[in-house]
Amino acid sequence: MGNSLTNQLKGTFYSIDIEVGTPGQLVSVLFDTDSSELWVNPDCNKASNPSLCQQLGYFDSAKSSTFNDTGIKHVISYGSGYVNMTYAYEAVKIGSAKLRNQLFGVAFDSEPENYGIFGAGTDLRGWDDPYPTVINTLAQQGFTNSRVYSLDLRSIESQRGSVIFEGIDTGKFSGRLEKRPIIPAEQSPDSATRFWIYLDGITVSTENGTEVRAFDKVDGQAVLLDSGATLSSLPGPIVNELLKGFPSAQARGPLYQVGCPVPGSNGTVNFKFGNAVIKVSLEDFTLQVDESSCALGVQQNDEMPVLGDTFLRAAYVVYDWDNRNIHLANSADCGSHLVAIGKGPDAVPLLTGDCRETATTSTFIATSTSSVGYINSTRLSSSSNTATPVLSNFTCFSNVAGCVVGSIRTETVTSLTTYCPATVASNVPLTTPNFNSDSISVTINNYPETRPSETQISPTIAANSG
Incomplete structure (x- = not known):
């Protein structure tokens, strides 16, 4: 190596x-x-x-x-x-x-x-x-x-994922979709119109059962949801606390080398958005370097905090342009049930996924709540429309x-x-x-690495390509 x-x-x-x-x-x-x-x-x-x-x-x-x-x-x-x-x-x-x-x-x-x-x-x-x-x-x-679509990348081991324009598949997530208002450009880190939302906390549930809290604050950190970035990027103080959950991590340039997680291990990195906690398995949060070592899927960046594919593989995300909202839940797979999205402030229904929720072991102690109330962020109601894929x-x-x-x-x-x-x-x-x-x-x-010649969605390191 x-x-x-x-x-x-x-x-x-x-x-x-x-x-x-x-x-x-x-x-x-x-x-x-x-x-x-x-x-x-x-x-x-x-x-x-x-x-x-x-x-x-x-x-x-x-x-x-x-x-x-x-x-x-x-x-x-x-x-x-x-x-x-x-x-x-x-x-x-x-x-x-x-x-x-x-x-x-x-x-x-x-x-x-x-x-x-x-x-x-x-x-x-x-x-x-x-x-x-x-x-x-x-x-x-x-x-x-x-102008709305849902994105489901799935686990790095999964062969299939999807993007659905004007539709939601309730068979691909668990729990209730959590609505988060997109941060207006003038309040965002780079003053540009992007899919910025507030993150409320991060914890690491280690393989040995201990819990490490990286940060815990309502609307504490703006993050950009970017499928064009393989890695996630977070400010230095948060990365330093997160690394406490990976005591063997060693800096190698901009990345952190760690031992590869045991397949099927219980460890997760947990991202809190309001009432939703997106749990990313250690397998999805690391990238394999060689036969015996991996790198954490996060690096330090104090100016452009990004949640890239190392986060998005564990999330089901609805990008709602027209109402300036992001909806997200834990990705899962228990079949397929498509629900159409209509037009107007109630177009995106408040849906609960068909899949069974797994037990949430991460803990967050913040008790304050926030009602941001951005323009065009509206309460949504359910829709009975169906979709033809x-x-x-x-x-x-x-x-x-x-x-x-x-x-x-x-x-x-x-x-x-x-x-x-x-x-x-x-x-x-x-x-x-x-x-x-x-x-x-x-x-x-998303085919396994044993099939590199297949023409079907892809593993290369893509930095944020906004």
Whole structure:
């Protein structure tokens, strides 16, 4: 084992299969809740893992009859790289929903990106910015009634997960969904519009049965829920207290090396949000480095606290753009029962999962309560609507080298552009499909590391790609 865990670490990123163009060309892109743009075709010659990059697919605009190049160039800067791209309008298919005239980027230069990005986050400049994100287009073209989706990554050992646009699967979580208001941009750590919510506490339930409290304070820490980040990042004081639950941990660069947890062990890292405690197994909270050692799935960052995949694998999360709320519960799997999400302040129902709750052993002593009362955070009621799922595959790869660890990748807005749909080519059909009553479910397949060549959602270290 080398001195640096960065070059050896094997983690996970989650990619969604989409079809771009007419006829559709299959491309796998990172599903990122902290980016707003869709772009494809990273430069594989400059990628940190060229082989992985090539496996994810390539869009050839010359083979599409509906491609319309705007000629507008744009650059996105990340903390660990960049992408230069040209904007175009094109047909994009997600599950059975075929979007017309979707604005997206076609990269002509990037480094060291291995994959394009499906941005499922809002524009950093505001919830109602006119930029036509995929989430906006799904609603505008009638495929969804509202801008909301649920995300279920599942355990790192699981082969299947899903994202459901305008739907909730009560067979994939336990307990009641806890509603948390999204922190307004002006009150958030970076003053940008992102999925920031308040975390109330963290404890570690160790394998030997002891309890270590990292922090316990109502609305004590703002955190960003980001599927584009493999690791979680927390301020130094919280990380230092959390490490007391892992006395064998040794710093190795930005990460902490620990012994690998025993499969099926009872240890958990517990995250408190209001009345919900999301319990992350030690297996999901660590990443294997080699045959005998692992690294904790958390690093120190005092400026951009992020709960990435090492947290999200244990949570069922509903991202409600329109009402500025996050709903979350413990992920589980006891079948499938889809419930549709409608439109308006009562669109997201107050649901309880069908799965049996496990005993909560973590303890939090904070007794004060908080009623934040942000604008557009409203009480929700239940809905009896049903949903019709449409399935599509995700992709999983493993043994990914060249990972960039220890840096936070946040999108930098380098220019403002006015987007005019009137420039779309005349050969693009303009009829609007009528799928208002259906939710769109896209399946994530997370294959074990023994199947690295499968084209289904993926393990590589992805720093936060907002």
